[in-house]
Amino acid sequence: MGMSTLQNLDPVAGTFLPAVEPGETVIERRRGWRALNVAEVWSYRELLFFLAWRDVKVRYKQTALGAAWAILQPVLMMVAFTLLFKGLAEVDTGAIPYPLFVYIGLLPWTFFANSLGSASMSVVESERLITKVYFPRLLIPFSSVGAAMVDFAVGSIFLVGLLAVYGIFPVWTWTLVPLFLLGFMLAALGAGTLLSALNVNYRDFRYVIPFLIQFWMITTPSIFLDLTKSSMSPETLALLRCNPLTGLIAGFRACLLGTAIAWGDVAWGFGLVAVLFVAGCYVFRRMEASFSDVI
Numbered sequence: 221m222g223m224s225t226l227q228n229l230d231p232v233a234g235t236f237l238p239a240v241e242p243g244e245t246v247i248e249r250r251r252g253w254r255a256l257n258v259a260e261v262w263s264y265r266e267l268l269f270f271l272a273w274r275d276v277k278v279r280y281k282q283t284a285l286g287a288a289w290a291i292l293q294p295v296l297m298m299v300a301f302t303l304l305f306k307g308l309a310e311v312d313t314g315a316i317p318y319p320l321f322v323y324i325g326l327l328p329w330t331f332f333a334n335s336l337g338s339a340s341m342s343v344v345e346s347e348r349l350i351t352k353v354y355f356p357r358l359l360i361p362f363s364s365v366g367a368a369m370v371d372f373a374v375g376s377i378f379l380v381g382l383l384a385v386y387g388i389f390p391v392w393t394w395t396l397v398p399l400f401l402l403g404f405m406l407a408a409l410g411a412g413t414l415l416s417a418l419n420v421n422y423r424d425f426r427y428v429i430p431f432l433i434q435f436w437m438i439t440t441p442s443i444f445l446d447l448t449k450s451s452m453s454p455e456t457l458a459l460l461r462c463n464p465l466t467g468l469i470a471g472f473r474a475c476l477l478g479t480a481i482a483w484g485d486v487a488w489g490f491g492l493v494a495v496l497f498v499a500g501c502y503v504f505r506r507m508e509a510s511f512s513d514v515i
Contacts, residue, residue, distance in 0.1 A: 257356070260356050261356050261358060261359065261362075264355055264356055264359055267355060267359060268359045268362060268363055268366065269366075271359060271360065271363035271366075272363040272364075272366035272367045272369075273367075274363075275338065275363055275364055275366075275367035276367045276370050279338075279367065287370070287371070287374050288374075289371075290370070290371035290372075290374040290375050291374060291375055291377075291378045293330050293371075293375075294323060294326040294327050294330045294375055294378075295323070295378065297322075297326050297330075298319055298322050298323045298326055299319075301322045301326075301444050302318055302319050302322060305318070305322075305444055305445075306318040306319075311444070311445060311446075312446065312449045313446050313449070314446065314449065316446075316477060317386050319382075320382055320383070320386050320388075321446070321473070322443065322444050323378075323379060323382060324379065324472065324473045324476055324477075325442060325443035325444060325469050325472075325473060326443060327372065327375050327376065327379055328372075328400070328401075328404045328465075328468070328469055328472055329437065329440065329443050329465070329469065330371070330372075330375065331368050331369070331371060331372040331375075331404060331408070332404055332407060332408050332465065333433050333436075333437070334368045334371060335364060335365040335368040335405075335408035335409075335412055336408055336411050336412050336415070336429070336433060337429065337430075337433060338364040338367065338368065338412075339361040339362075339364035339365055339408065339409075339411075339412025339413065339415070339416055340361075340411075340412055340415035340416050340419055340425065340429050341416070341419065341426065341429075342360045342361050342363070342364045342412075342416050343357070343360050343361065343416045343417070343419065343420055343511065343515070344416075344419055344420060344423075344426075344515065346360050347515050350511055350512060350515060351512050351515070357504070357508045357511060358413065358501065358504060358505070360416070361409070361412045361413045361416045361504070362409060362413075364412060365405060365408045365409050365412060368408070369405075372401075379476075383476070388476075388477060388478075391478040393474070393475040393476070393478055393481070394475065394476065396475040396481075397472070397475060397476070400468055400471055400472040400475065400486075403464075403468045403489060403490055403493055404465075404468060404472075406490075406493040406494065406496070406497045407464055407465060407468070407493040407496060407497075409497055409500065409501075410493060410496035410497035410498070410499065410500035410501070411496060411500060412500070413497075413500035413501055413503075413504045414496075414499065414500035414503050414504065415429060415432075416504065417500075417503050417504040417507045417508065418503070418507075420507070420510075420511055420514055420515055421507065421510070421514055436463070436465075439460060439463050440460075440463055440465045440466055440469065441460060441466070442465075442466045442467070442469045442470040442473075443469060447460070447466075447470065461485060461488065462492075464488070464489040464490075464491075464492035464493045464496070465489065466485065466489065467482065467484075467485030467486050467488055467489035468486065468489040468490070468493070470482060470485060470486075471483075471485065471486040471489070
């Protein structure tokens, strides 16, 4: 038995490996924990950027208003919530003007909802790309969340102007905004990645997802209510805090307005989104081997 033959022997399985020519790349299935290969995803970062940019262009292709829709969505919802809750229900937000209060909550929620909706359908809509070339499949739902970041940035421009109109100017807590943005991104990545994988094998999810987003918004009352002034029972408030966005949105609003941040709720929210992110990536990687066959 020659030296070259011995070099092709797998010492673990006891079988011979196929010969690999210099410069060739062999793609093999990995075993065990493989939720997120950071090095592999990072090596394809340019592809991630181009996929996200493609999603941005497709979203606003042949639209008259273009990126202005990123502002109109939360603004129109802000008007609706103001008329409903402030005009009819007389919701108490203290010294904070209600339009500003609700817009700060709607901005990250709109980012999350748009990311979740597009990411959950991203794998099914990328059928031709998946079946023709190899790349980390996680880039597909990740790019959908990256595209929604453009909408968040555009909507933030209007938010800064709204803060100035109401006489609220930068304070040191504004430096915490990237921290909360990271939390919203992890929530969108985790839920979007999980649903995108499930949507491949179970097409019922395309009908479940719109309902899920509506239900999730209703169970995130920190968007339109100040829970510290709410008459809800302690049990109901504890149940609502099981939603990670409840504490994150309240904390995001507090850091912009310079008010007290409920760090306990924020820490709980970050813990939940971290678990959601890991679970979403794990389920995705476990199911992605069958994408080309099922899709």
